[in-house]
Amino acid sequence: MTDIVMAMPNDGTLARFRAGRPLPLSVLCASSLIDKEGYKVKIIDQRIDKDWERNLRRELTKKPLLLGVSSMTGAQIGYGLQISKIAKEFDIHTVWGGVHPSLIPEQVLENNLVDMVVKGEGEITLLELVNALEKGKKLDGIKGLWYKKNGKIKSNPDREFFDMNKLPQPPYHLVNVDDYFDYFFGHKLLSIQTSKGCPYQCAFCYNLDFNHRKWRALTAENTVERIQYVVDKFKVKGVWLRDDNFFINFDRARKILEGVKKMDISWGSSGARVDAMARMDADYFRLIENSGCKFLFMGYESGCDRILNLMSKGITAQQILNTNKKLKDLDVIQRASFIIGYPTETPEETRQTVDFVFKVLNDNPHLIVTALLNATPYPGTELFELAKQHGFQPPKSLEEWNDFKFEVSNIPWGDEKHKKQLRLLMFASYFLNKKVEEQTNNPLLKVVSKIYAPIAEYRLRNYKLGIPLELSIASLFGF
Numbered sequence: 001m002t003d004i005v006m007a008m009p010n011d012g013t014l015a016r017f018r019a020g021r022p023l024p025l026s027v028l029c030a031s032s033l034i035d036k037e038g039y040k041v042k043i044i045d046q047r048i049d050k051d052w053e054r055n056l057r058r059e060l061t062k063k064p065l066l067l068g069v070s071s072m073t074g075a076q077i078g079y080g081l082q083i084s085k086i087a088k089e090f091d092i093h094t095v096w097g098g099v100h101p102s103l104i105p106e107q108v109l110e111n112n113l114v115d116m117v118v119k120g121e122g123e124i125t126l127l128e129l130v131n132a133l134e135k136g137k138k139l140d141g142i143k144g145l146w147y148k149k150n151g152k153i154k155s156n157p158d159r160e161f162f163d164m165n166k167l168p169q170p171p172y173h174l175v176n177v178d179d180y181f182d183y184f185f186g187h188k189l190l191s192i193q194t195s196k197g198c199p200y201q202c203a204f205c206y207n208l209d210f211n212h213r214k215w216r217a218l219t220a221e222n223t224v225e226r227i228q229y230v231v232d233k234f235k236v237k238g239v240w241l242r243d244d245n246f247f248i249n250f251d252r253a254r255k256i257l258e259g260v261k262k263m264d265i266s267w268g269s270s271g272a273r274v275d276a277m278a279r280m281d282a283d284y285f286r287l288i289e290n291s292g293c294k295f296l297f298m299g300y301e302s303g304c305d306r307i308l309n310l311m312s313k314g315i316t317a318q319q320i321l322n323t324n325k326k327l328k329d330l331d332v333i334q335r336a337s338f339i340i341g342y343p344t345e346t347p348e349e350t351r352q353t354v355d356f357v358f359k360v361l362n363d364n365p366h367l368i369v370t371a372l373l374n375a376t377p378y379p380g381t382e383l384f385e386l387a388k389q390h391g392f393q394p395p396k397s398l399e400e401w402n403d404f405k406f407e408v409s410n411i412p413w414g415d416e417k418h419k420k421q422l423r424l425l426m427f428a429s430y431f432l433n434k435k436v437e438e439q440t441n442n443p444l445l446k447v448v449s450k451i452y453a454p455i456a457e458y459r460l461r462n463y464k465l466g467i468p469l470e471l472s473i474a475s476l477f478g479f
Contacts, residue, residue: 003039004130005059006031006068009079010046021047022191023180025242026070026098028170029193030122032296034130035171042176046079049083056083056234060090065133068126070098073378078402084113092436095129097122099206100301100401103380107148109153117146120210121196123167125159164196164218169226177234183439185333187266187294190230194223194256198245201382202299203312204339207244209380215245220252224259238266238294245271254284257291268295274315278323285330295333297370302354304349307342316422317356321363328364333369336360341375341411341422343390350418351463354425372429374422375411376404387411401412424468428456
């Protein structure tokens, strides 16, 4: 018998072209305590399972206590609703968790396909919910849970953050780990999370509401032990640290890197700030290189100081330039993201950021620009409130949030010409640095990338944005 079904919805247009998929850490971690308590958990991952619907229906015939769905804002919502609709055919309770339901739980619960929402971290809340459903107990004492009662939405108090070190290893046995690797410029990496949250206040980031600027982490010793565990058990040669901000505590990070160095593996990190890298000395850089680091992700965000200040980024364009030049001597790929189309941003300021992109690329041969992302006012962020002041009308239902994603412009400000330019800038930026060729297993897309990449760079470098024919072609493929 299956007690709980946990579903990982598909995640959008661009993701389907990637060579690999990361572990479904959200549902794995949420399942850690219910699995430890002996409940039988089945994970349905729509991203990789071509027969997901048949497999889901088979599990639902076993009448599990509930179906859990994890979702971020955007395309995952539509896929999650597709999964929940099937669960309702079997009269199974549905509980949603993840970033989007945690930020606006009431609106999510207004949907008839959603019975409950776990707000915030789900491990303890989900365990208490499963226990209550199994024993027929009331739900009003479960912290972090929102639910419906007699047609009305009820909310329990938020759950306090817990110590990550008290949780067990993620229940890797619930998935086939061989199906879950990311590929980055020739490196095969398994995803691991060693910390949660970030103390900074970037106005576009979900962390302000979801984690309340609180940073929590596994100890250095525990982190090294967990990495060693997956290296030994799954024979992996690389890990991707999926932390919001890995270098908050330099001493902790140093101990982790010294431990990883002994394993002789590759690693990369999703979270590194410009100002943190600026504070590192030559010895720290040497340790990063010698520990097997292959890439670091940083948010440069803009080349315009006014916009950086509006983003509450806490850095200036000159600081980015200075740190970027310092990083050129670090033999590690640096991945930098940018955001364009911010509220009140003028076409001239957008051009300033595009010119800035090529300035930092010229200064640092190890730099890769991930994309020029369109500003996306996610709920719970300061950007969301700022956007509303400038005419943004938030989606009024869960279904409407499905179409809300960074691949397209969601902004009401600016004229139509500027909006089309923003979309073209983002689309073309994906083809800089041979990223597409390196990170897709789609032969046709590899060929298209080789042909289009020089055109994309010419358009961006010279700001030639007229007649964007490629957007019409891309729309045929769902972009």
